[in-house]
Amino acid sequence: MGKGFCVLFKKDCRMLVSGKFFLMAVGFLALYTVYVNLGYIRFMQMPPYNVYLYDPAGTQTEKSSLVQVVPSMEAMDAALFSDANGVGLDASAGDVRVVLYKGAEHVDCHRADYALSLLRPFTGSAPEIIGTNTPEQKARKEITCELLFFELAAVGFLGIAAVLFKEKGMGVICVHAILPLRKELFLLSKLAVFLLSDLAFAVPLTLLNVGVTDGAAILPAVLLQTTILSLIMALVGLLCALLLKDFRQFTLVYLMIAIFAATPVFLSANTSIKFDWIGYHPFYHVYMGLKNAYFGTDISPAYYAGAVGIIVLLFLMVRLAFQREIGKEG
Amino acid sequence: MKGLKYQLKSVLRDKFCLMTFLLPILVAVALNFMGSIDLSSLGELHFSILENDLPPQTITWLERYGPVTAYGTQEELAAAIKEPSTNVIGVKADGDSLKTAVSGDELDIFRQAAATLPALYEQRKNAEQAEVQVLERPDILGNFQGIFISAVLIVAMFMGCTFNAMNIISEKEDGVAFINEILPMTPSQYIFQKVVVGFLFGSLSSLVTACICFRLSWQNFGLLLALIVLSSFVAALIGLFIGKLSEGLMIGVVYIKIVMLVFIAVPIVCALIGMSGLLTVICNIVPSQPAFDGIMALSTGNIKAAVKDIGILAVHGIAWFVLYVLWHKRHATQ
Numbered sequence: 001m002g003k004g005f006c007v008l009f010k011k012d013c014r015m016l017v018s019g020k021f022f023l024m025a026v027g028f029l030a031l032y033t034v035y036v037n038l039g040y041i042r043f044m045q046m047p048p049y050n051v052y053l054y055d056p057a058g059t060q061t062e063k064s065s066l067v068q069v070v071p072s073m074e075a076m077d078a079a080l081f082s083d084a085n086g087v088g089l090d091a092s093a094g095d096v097r098v099v100l101y102k103g104a105e106h107v108d109c110h111r112a113d114y115a116l117s118l119l120r121p122f123t124g125s126a127p128e129i130i131g132t133n134t135p136e137q138k139a140r141k142e143i144t145c146e147l148l149f150f151e152l153a154a155v156g157f158l159g160i161a162a163v164l165f166k167e168k169g170m171g172v173i174c175v176h177a178i179l180p181l182r183k184e185l186f187l188l189s190k191l192a193v194f195l196l197s198d199l200a201f202a203v204p205l206t207l208l209n210v211g212v213t214d215g216a217a218i219l220p221a222v223l224l225q226t227t228i229l230s231l232i233m234a235l236v237g238l239l240c241a242l243l244l245k246d247f248r249q250f251t252l253v254y255l256m257i258a259i260f261a262a263t264p265v266f267l268s269a270n271t272s273i274k275f276d277w278i279g280y281h282p283f284y285h286v287y288m289g290l291k292n293a294y295f296g297t298d299i300s301p302a303y304y305a306g307a308v309g310i311i312v313l314l315f316l317m318v319r320l321a322f323q324r325e326i327g328k329e330g
Numbered sequence: 331m332k333g334l335k336y337q338l339k340s341v342l343r344d345k346f347c348l349m350t351f352l353l354p355i356l357v358a359v360a361l362n363f364m365g366s367i368d369l370s371s372l373g374e375l376h377f378s379i380l381e382n383d384l385p386p387q388t389i390t391w392l393e394r395y396g397p398v399t400a401y402g403t404q405e406e407l408a409a410a411i412k413e414p415s416t417n418v419i420g421v422k423a424d425g426d427s428l429k430t431a432v433s434g435d436e437l438d439i440f441r442q443a444a445a446t447l448p449a450l451y452e453q454r455k456n457a458e459q460a461e462v463q464v465l466e467r468p469d470i471l472g473n474f475q476g477i478f479i480s481a482v483l484i485v486a487m488f489m490g491c492t493f494n495a496m497n498i499i500s501e502k503e504d505g506v507a508f509i510n511e512i513l514p515m516t517p518s519q520y521i522f523q524k525v526v527v528g529f530l531f532g533s534l535s536s537l538v539t540a541c542i543c544f545r546l547s548w549q550n551f552g553l554l555l556a557l558i559v560l561s562s563f564v565a566a567l568i569g570l571f572i573g574k575l576s577e578g579l580m581i582g583v584v585y586i587k588i589v590m591l592v593f594i595a596v597p598i599v600c601a602l603i604g605m606s607g608l609l610t611v612i613c614n615i616v617p618s619q620p621a622f623d624g625i626m627a628l629s630t631g632n633i634k635a636a637v638k639d640i641g642i643l644a645v646h647g648i649a650w651f652v653l654y655v656l657w658h659k660r661h662a663t664q
Contacts, residue, residue, distance in 0.1 A: 048439050096460055098462040100465065102466055108464060112460070120453060122446075127444040128430070135438075291414070
């Protein structure tokens with residue numbers, strides 16, 4: 001049995017190498033690393049609102065250093081036009097008048113009061129910091145988690161289907177029906193190849209983008225979640241590849257999953273936009289598992305139990321579909 | 331003409347092509363009519379407090395700035411503040427004043443808001459007396475939604491690329507490519523047929539998407555049409571390249587994925603960071619950049635910039651066409 005598994009494992013590896021699968025993974029790793037380190041970190045910044053003050057008589061003597069003084073009303077209009085989030089303060093007529101471009105109602109209210117507060121000396125105390133991450137660490141962890149999820153879903157799902165369709169086309173499944181090997185080995189070797197390649201992808205992605213020290217600390221938890229996600233996606237990919245007629249039909253399913261399944265999950269998990277129904281979305285829980293691993297949050301045992309249950313169920317379904325396929329081909 | 335009829339027939343039978351055609355339209359409809367995604371709430375402040383900690387009037391005051399959620403225990407409050415997907419500010423009573431807590435990983439704007447909240451609370455009487463003049467925003471579309479819609483439109487425009495690539499690859503796989511070589515058809519006829527198929531569907535898809543997303547004047551619509559036609563043409567040509575270069579369906583899908591990623595990422599990153607100088611010139615090498623820039627310019631009513639982008643796209647069209655003809659000739663002689 002062990003020997004048979006080794007032979008199948010080697011054959012699957014060779015197929016992935018000839019399909020330029022590993023080359024593609026390395027290419028995407030490089031692309032993502034460049035994107036995170038040179039692009040994402042830079043534009044994920046949001047400085048406080050700029051406050052512009054027009055005060056020809058110099059009445060505002062206690063103003064904060066964050067206030068930018070403009071020489072004329074025209075200069076203030078121009079500044080606000082190019083920076084629509086900024087707030088203008090006009091002190092030319094004695095009482096201070098606030099000028100701002102319309103945005104969301106609550107935000108406008110805060111912008112106006114914030115700008116006025118900068119004209120008085122600062123009296124408050126600094127906010128208490130209760131978390132452990134800096135904004136950069138958070139941004140790095142968040143984007144790495146998103147990219148890993150996207151890539152695992154894409155690579156596991158698309159890759160396994162591509163390999164299986166190729167084998168289907170070559171008649172390998174037919175040959176398997178008469179080989180003196182256990183039928184599960186065919187499926188297990190595929191799962192093992194994809195699991196190992198996903199794990200090998202997750203390690204450098206995490207270390208290069210989260211940072212070596214931070215990354216090493218969370219790596220065991222991340223790898224555990226990667227294993228769960230990789231197995232689920234590979235099994236779903238296998239199931240689709242066995243049930244669907246050709247690769248073309250499969251890409252349709254893939255496109256649907258990528259757009260309609262992943263987008264609401266990303267929105268709900270990463271922003272303050274929360275959908276009421278997101279709890280019923282199976283991808284949401286898997287994604288949150290991965291995200292919690294990156295942020296070191298505890299994960300409930302119920303999630304693990306559910307994940308194991310789903311993996312076993314999927315495996316049984318795949319085995320059934322595989323046996324049906326063998327019956328059809330034989 | 332007969333050849334073109336066959337090309338159209340083969341595309342219409344292909345579910346993948348039809349799906350890629352319908353996808354941007356579906357997303358545009360979803361964006362336009364569902365409206366469930368309220369992006370303005372992204373910049374909003376969210377507060378969390380302990381139950382029975384703050385007086386009701388303070389809670390009412392906080393609600394002017396954003397939603398307030400009350401938690402029963404200190405642990406729940408801390409967990410809500412630490413939650414990485416939100417920028418929640420914790421607020422507690424501190425005698426007559428307020429005390430704030432943040433997780434420390436928020437963007438500067440939220441940390442600054444937390445730092446100044448106690449001062450705002452102390453000066454709340456003064457702030458209520460101040461006169462506030464609210465101006466209408468100069469652009470038609472909200473910042474984020476504009477980028478979103480333009481990105482959908484870019485995807486629609488570059489559908490022609492997917493059409494042609496998939497069309498040629500499936501011809502290769504079915505062996506039609508070999509038959510084409512012995513058919514009495516000149517290379518120019520072949521290029522014409524292929525480009526027209528991708529071009530027609532790409533233009534149609536983006537036109538429908540544009541009609542759903544934008545309400546433009548006739549003059550601006552003419553400019554948008556020029557942008558759509560030119561970028562669909564360039565996309566159709568790029569599709570020919572991908573189709574010719576990829577050996578199988580799998581590699582074709584990978585190429586399309588990469589091209590699509592570059593086409594969408596470059597203009598969005600440029601729009602978010604705000605490129606200038608030499609970098610803009612380099613970005614314009616990617617044909618989706620002038621297309622995206624043109625749509626954004628049209629949505630803000632900047633006709634001059636839109637015309638400039640149409641010019642850049644026209645140059646792209648000529649360059650890609652010449653490149654393809656040269657490459658095709660070299661390939662044929664080999």
